[in-house]
Amino acid sequence: EVQLVESGGDLVQPGGSLRLSCAASGFTFSDHYMDWVRQAPGKGLEWVGRSKSKANSYTTDYAASVKGRFIISRDDSENSLYLQMNSLRTEDTAMYYCARDIDSGTHAPGYWGQGTLVTVSS
Amino acid sequence: QSVLTQSPSASGTPGQRVTISCSGSSSNIGINNVYWYQQVPGTAPKLLIYRNNQRPSGVPDRFSGSKSGTSASLAISGLRSEDEADYYCAAWDDSLSGRVFGGGTKLTVL
Numbered sequence: 001e002v003q004l005v006e007s008g009g010d011l012v013q014p015g016g017s018l019r020l021s022c023a024a025s026g027f028t029f030s031d032h033y034m035d036w037v038r039q040a041p042g043k044g045l046e047w048v049g050r051s052k053s054k055a056n057s058y059t060t061d062y063a064a065s066v067k068g069r070f071i072i073s074r075d076d077s078e079n080s081l082y083l084q085m086n087s088l089r090t091e092d093t094a095m096y097y098c099a100r101d102i103d104s105g106t107h108a109p110g111y112w113g114q115g116t117l118v119t120v121s122s
Numbered sequence: 123q124s125v126l127t128q129s130p131s132a133s134g135t136p137g138q139r140v141t142i143s144c145s146g147s148s149s150n151i152g153i154n155n156v157y158w159y160q161q162v163p164g165t166a167p168k169l170l171i172y173r174n175n176q177r178p179s180g181v182p183d184r185f186s187g188s189k190s191g192t193s194a195s196l197a198i199s200g201l202r203s204e205d206e207a208d209y210y211c212a213a214w215d216d217s218l219s220g221r222v223f224g225g226g227t228k229l230t231v232l
Contacts, residue, residue: 045167097167102169110178115166
């Protein structure tokens with residue numbers, strides 16, 4: 001069974017940094033694309049970025065709103081995905097979800113974690 | 123505003139058929155697959171439809187998806203109270219080199 005468990009969410013001041021983690025289990029982590037998706041309070045879903053699989057050289061893509069501030073990385077030996085968030089803004093306040101692709105040939109999010117809450121406020 | 127456009131709300135009575143639409147452009151829906159997600163407030167999104175019209179195992183056949191040109195639709199037949207949720211469409215956008223979501227449609231079962 002695919003399981004994704006996010007952690008690391010916290011209250012942080014504007015301009016600060018935070019690192020989120022996503023622990024994965026139940027599948028061969030290196031074979032799959034992994035996404036981060038966020039949802040501001042009372043708002044819709046917003047794609048943050050993704051890490052491609054080992055076969056695709058772990059290439060990353062980012063939304064324009066976070067490019068240059070956020071970094072996605074992964075540790076296949078730990079079956080973990082990370083989101084390093086720098087220069088945080090109040091508008092980054094959201095629930096952050098990690099998601100695995102549907103299958104190794106269909107790269108849209110198919111399995112979701114329960115999310116971790118990030119609050120950016122002074 | 124969202125790259126993909128959805129009506130903010132929809133409603134129906136139990137047993138009815140409702141349709142939720144999603145409008146995009148030639149850089150997203152026009153050339154890429156559409157995905158639909160269901161989100162009950164307070165919970166994580168759940169994949170409902172993938173590759174325009176495919177249902178994951180466990181999703182009832184009351185849910186169906188279609189795509190035509192730069193628009194897509196999610197149809198729910200035999201509406202049930204547990205279908206009350208927010209529904210989001212999504213697609214890859216080649217111009218943005220990123221995934222885009224619709225703003226979401228809140229479905230109310232009257």
